[in-house]
Amino acid sequence: DIQMTQSPSALSASVGDRVTITCRASQSISSWLAWYQQKPGKAPKLLIYKASSLESGVPSRFSGGGSGTEFTLTINSLQPDDFATYYCQQYDTYSRTFGQGTKVEIK
């Protein structure tokens, strides 16, 4: 299986900050990467697919980039609603795998 590694595992930030989360794949996955947001007790919500395509209804302060083995999720001007855990997921193979998650906490 393709291993996905996110960094950092957790970060503290303030409202208005710009936050970047990195996701690395153990082998090239082209642009077959999605990002999700999950809040406690809730199901994950799709934010980004195909590495940089914004899902309908997701605020434009979220953006994704990268290809091959290294990817980023950037949140511009962090809002109170953005404090959550974020996961990347590869879909280069049928055996989809997720990163371990990055928890974004309030500083």
Place this chain on the structure above:
Amino acid sequence: EVQLVESGGGLVKPGGSLRLSCAASGFTFSSYSMNWVRQAPGKGLEWVSSISLSSSYIYYADSMKGRFTISRDNAKSSLYLQMNSLRAEDTAVYYCARDPGDLVYFDYWGQGTLVTVSS
């Protein structure tokens, strides 16, 4: 509005069985591949199984092969997961999730159903 509603979770003893269901509405169920994804308490997300539109192809994560069976009933807009030989490490919230393409990402998720395997 797309809705996925899981049911069937609960407490089961090690070695026991459980059948999860997912009722879909708000979209043409027969036009989408479907999946189960799970999340152990306090842990990350783990893909469990996928089934294509007409059940022509089915995939499982290695740790579930031979124990779990995914199925669907397009006439009832429902997805199922039969879980046998359950282990403590199968304890998790199980989510039903829609696949907008063909073995890609998950664009809609249910609220999840908790399965607890404990004696």
